[in-house]
Amino acid sequence: MEQANDPIVRFDGVQKSYDGETLVVKKLDLDIARGEFLTMLGPSGSGKTTCLMMLAGFEPATHGEIYLNGQPINRVPPHKRGIGMVFQNYALFPHMTVAENLAFPLEVRGMDRATIEQKVNRALDMVRLPEFGGRRPAQLSGGQQQRVAVARALVFEPDLVLMDEPLGALDKNLREEMQYEIKHIHERLGVSVVYVTHDQSEALTMSNRVAVFDDGVIQQLAAPDVLYEQPRNAFVAYFIGENNRLYGRVEAIDGDHCTVRLDDEGASVRALRVNVEGVGSRTTLSLRPERVQILGGEQAADNVMSGRVEELIYLGDHVRTRMTVAGNDAFIVKIPNAHGHAVLRVGDTVKLGWAADDCRALDPPTGEREPV
Amino acid sequence: MATIAPATEGLTTADGVSLKVSLARANARSRRRALLLVLPLLAFLTVTFVLPILDMLYRGIENSVVPETFTRTTAVIGQWDPDTAELPPESIYEAMVGDLKEAYASKSLGSAARRLNYDLPGVSSLFRKSGRRANRIEEGPYKDALLKIDKAWGEPAIWRLLHRESGAYTASYFLAAVDMRYDEQGDVAPQPEYRQIYLRLFGRTLMLSVVITVLCLLLGYPVAYLLATLPLRTSNLLMVMVLLPFWTSLLVRTTSWIALLQTQGVINDLLVLVGIVSDDGRLQMMHNQVGTIVAMTHILLPFMILPLYSVMKTIPPSYMRAARSLGANPLTAFVRVYLPNTVAGIGAGSILVFILAIGYYITPALVGGQSGTLISNFIADHISTTLNWGLAAALGVLLLGIVLALYFLYDKIVGIDNMKLG
Structure with a gap:
């Protein structure tokens, strides 16, 4: 029955409502592959945590079915699902020592003492805390508690581990360190991980695939690089990485490209046609700051526009420049701090250029989706 | 501080004052x-x-009334050896006559007689009678004169009593409080069976307090759990219902229990109406222990619920979820994870209810009857009715001692700093 390329988890038309009036999860169809690290990314209230809670068994699905290893699990209580889980605030039991915390899932499974001790020690070694078994959770730092929580979710060797914003309470440096550590544990053990976060850099660092949630729907499900390079709609482009937006109306379509006349100055821009309904429809142009160049005298590009420098922020490896371009005064250009880079002053007007393929024509701006 | 003192000993502030001194300042x-x-x-x-x-x-130990009233006698009674079978010498009888005359004249004989009567019942009338007639004794031999007034003056027991209680302090109140007394020979011995009440009363008080505490815990725990886990709007309503009895007078609550529990009361009427009990088989639910337990459990319940609630409020729901996700069924998760985290609340609530119950007065006085009264009712009785304040004080001190001992025990087992009152 179980096959290596069967998905470990399948959401089949799952819907969830708490109050019977609004749907928190609108219609979820999602396969999670065996051994995959899948991240559910989205702003708060987008339904990602609800999906995780339904998978863990703490919230019933209002409609649809969730399959684990091919078996429907809607009626299986959480303690029989055999899914490991790491909680937002670790949820280590404060009245037990670290070793007792780790032994807990093994004890309730009725394992014998020797096996438990062996597995607990191995788990402590795995998270590099071999001497901490006798301590109480309160005596550990945040990062150490986090590692114990991860070890506890893995110690009973589940096929699937869920993580609900596990690094939210840590400071920045520790968070990055823990990201790598969790990633490496995942690679070493080959378990499947479903990870929930609202931090996009976390999602990009760790995942095989990222599901971007908004408004109870998966907006895009793709590998991190695809998500960044080829966002399918304006929300994904806005939520993943930095992104300059220009608004306009589609004037002409030729093959993969289209010509867009901008609202403000009436200049026309060549863009990659991604999510455009047809000639005459409104569109959002999305452009990554690092793909915009400051053009010297004879340099040419698919699109050339002029911009006025409003603000310069020195960030070491690059200078972040805020400009006004086509009426948008929050247009960001990253100027790398390399030899011979352009030296700008506030108030300068410069020529900017970018390739048509880097400029993606996406769905109309929010609020304009339905014609008023 | 002490551990780092050696390292900082030489440190001074900018103006040369030792760091420690300026910190203290x-x-x-x-x-x-x-x-x-x-x-x-x-x-x-x-x-x-x-x-x-x-x-x-x-x-509880004060005894000044005896040496102050019988100044002369107490000064000389030390000459007599109470262990002999002989009566005291003439000089002591003479001192007694002098004391009786003076005490009768200054009207202080009555209180001294009442005091001695606690130790040797019946002795009060002897002193009163002798005091009235002592004025007629003009001269010796005083022994015969006193014996003529009452033959009891010829019994060594009275003199032993005076000898023993001649000091400014006495142990007899505390002995009485634990059902002991001095016997005829002046040795400490248990009270006769029919006069032993206080130990049994202490036992009953402790037992009823334990029962009430356990009932409060059993009834209060689920309510506190609901309060801590329900959505805010519902739990606020529930909280009002928990606190509502608090805002009602204690007396009103107790009397409404009387209306409910008495033989012709609401509950019995209802049971008869439904046909569970017959009209002449009405249940006796008041003026016994049942009444005390029911009414006091109700009255003390909030004192259990509130500390439990305040502790449960701090337990994140993720603990139970974590336990469930780790493979524990709901019962195991509750017993191994939730319950241990509420120990502080259980301890605080239990000790609060227990200590309140052990000294409770009004409710057992009104609904307790014969078998449902507690030690506090007897203390009150001794203060206001029998006026034996010494015994009341001794009983009170014992009660205080029991509470402190239990508190100490609790500290040893659970730890006071584990207690959380809110």
Whole structure:
């Protein structure tokens, strides 16, 4: 029955409502592959945590079915699902020592003492805390508690581990360190991980695939690089990485490209046609700051526009420049701090250029989706 | 501080003053201010709480009325050996006659006689009678004169009593409080069976308090759990219902229990109406232990619920979820994870209810009847009816001692710093 390329988890038309009036999860169809690290990314209230809670068994699905290893699990209580889980605030039991915390899932499974001790020690070694078994959770730092929580979710060797914003309470440096550590544990053990976060850099660092949630729907499900390079709609482009937006109306379509006349100055821009309904429809142009160049005298590009420098922020490896371009005064250009880079002053007007393929024509701006 | 002292010994502030001295100076000011803030309360508590308790401790052993009334006798009675079968010498009888005359004239004989009567019942009338007639005794031999007034003066027991109680302090109140007494020979011995009441009363008080505490815990725990886990709007309503009895007078609550529980009361009427009991088989639910337990459990329930609630409120729901996700069924998760985390609340609530129950007065007095009264009712009785304040004080001190002992025990087992009152 179980096959290596069967998905470990399948959401089949799952819907969830708490109050019977609004749907928190609108219609979820999602396969999670065996051994995959899948991240559910989205702003708060987008339904990602609800999906995780339904998978863990703490919230019933209002409609649809969730399959684990091919078996429907809607009626299986959480303690029989055999899914490991790491909680937002670790949820280590404060009245037990670290070793007792780790032994807990093994004890309730009725394992014998020797096996438990062996597995607990191995788990402590795995998270590099071999001497901490006798301590109480309160005596550990945040990062150490986090590692114990991860070890506890893995110690009973589940096929699937869920993580609900596990690094939210840590400071920045520790968070990055823990990201790598969790990633490496995942690679070493080959378990499947479903990870929930609202931090996009976390999602990009760790995942095989990222599901971007908004408004109870998966907006895009793709590998991190695809998500960044080829966002399918304006929300994904806005939520993943930095992104300059220009608004306009589609004037002409030729093959993969289209010509867009901008609202403000009436200049026309060549863009990659991604999510455009047809000639005459409104569109959002999305452009990554690092793909915009400051053009010297004879340099040419698919699109050339002029911009006025409003603000310069020195960030070491690059200078972040805020400009006004086509009426948008929050247009960001990253100027790398390399030899011979352009030296700008506030108030300068410069020529900017970018390739048509880097400029993606996406769905109309929010609020304009339905014609008023 | 102490551990790092050696390292900082040589440190000084910029102006050369030792670091420790200037730190102490800087802190002294805020300490003075803190003291000033609590001073009014401290004074109030001293006057209304500490001093009365010390006074009560003192009254339990105080015996000045005897040496003050029988000045002459107590001064010379030491010459007589109470272990002999002989009566005291003439000089002691003479001193007694002098004391009787003076005490009768100054009207202080009555209270001394009542005091001695606690130890040797019947002796009060002997003193009163002798005091009335002592004035007629002009000269010796005083022994014969007293024997003529009452033959009891020829019994060594009276003289042994006077010999024993001639000091300014006495142990007899405390002995009486634990159902002991001095026998004819002056040795400590248990009271006769029919006079043993206090130990049994202490036992009953402890037993009923334990039962009430356990009932409060069993009834209060689920309510506190609901309060802590329900959505805010529902739990607020529930909280009002928990607190509502608090805002009603204690007397009103107790009397409404009387209306409910009495033989012709609401519950019995209902049971008869439904046909569960017959009209002449109405249940006796009041003026016995059932009444005390029911009414006191109801009255003390909030004191259990509130500390439990405040502890449960701090337990994140993720603990239970974590336990479930790790493979524990709901019962195991509750017993191994939730319950241990509420121990602080259980301890605080239990000790609060228990200590309140052990000294409860009004409710057992109204609904307790014969078998449902507690030690506090007897203490009140001795203070207001029999006027035996010494015994009341001794009983009170014992009660205080029991509470302190249990508190100490609790500290040993659970730890006071584990207690959380809110």
